[in-house]
Amino acid sequence: MQDDRPLIALVTGASRGIGGGIATQLAARGIRVAVHYHRNDGAARAILQGLSGCGHEVFGGDLADAAATENLFRRVADTLGPVDILINNAGVFFDHPPLRTDYEHWQAAWRTTLDTNLIGPANLSLLAVQAMAARQPRGHFGRGRIVNVSSRGAFRGEPEGPAYGASKAGLNAMSQSLAKALAPSEIYVYSVAPGWVETDMALGHLNGPQGGSILDQHPLGRLNRIDEVAAAVVYCALDAPPAMTGGIIDVNGASYLRS
Secondary structure: OOOOOOOEEEEOOOOOHHHHHHHHHHHHOOOEEEEEEOOOHHHHHHHHHOOOOOOOEEEEOOOOOHHHHHHHHHHHHHHHOOOOEEEEOOOOOOOOOOOOOOHHHHHHHHHHHHHHHHHHHHHHHHHHHHHHOOOOOOHHHOOEEEEEEOOOHHHHOOOOOHHHHHHHHHHHHHHHHHHHHHHHHOEEEEEEEEOOEOOHHHHHHHOOOOHHHHHHOOOOOOOEOHHHHHHHHHHHHHHOOHHHOOOEEEEOOOOOOOO
8 A cells, every 4th residue: 555644754953053954955845844952942943933834843852862762753753653764963063182181071072972973873763764664665765764964074084073073984884784784675874974064053163263274175165055965965865766875975065075
């Protein structure tokens, strides 16, 4: 029997920035969106109010907490219906340069970063794919899709935040492992790796003492825009061919080119 219900997407870290842009573009394509946030309920509801269409909802949860992550996924499924698209976008970054960070803060940075940026997405992915596998495929779309928002830092390194670079490299490896495991089940997994993006946090750095060196990295003469990164994620979530599963798409304005 053909499944004609609307597609449902869970977008983590959707209360601002890239996640908010992804939620907005998915809603414009007729997808029902679960707008996830960690702490800022008000910002998430502001994103919700701006989404086109209907049937969207806001959900809070700490992805660094395994029980809270499972509860988040169950609440989305109970409220909106089965999750067809999982966008693992939420992430944290802490400065912890190795020669200027004491042991206690080093431990905390690694633990929180990996729990949020890698373990949380891994837990959500497991819950999602086990549910997706039980459904009928929808032609080109398959049984479900996961898009992981990585970073150019997974390839070029993050000297001020090595845990961040490691977490995003791990996210890429997880994406490729899942893509190989799930392709026979018609569940497709993609990664999108942005560079600097015009978010509030990035603009703060751009206006600081390192702003000139950051801008010099970008041949476009500007940072990448939120809508550009969101467009790549939405393409993977809805339009990318199954043969692209396991692929990593760079969206960094040629600021870092890998072979």
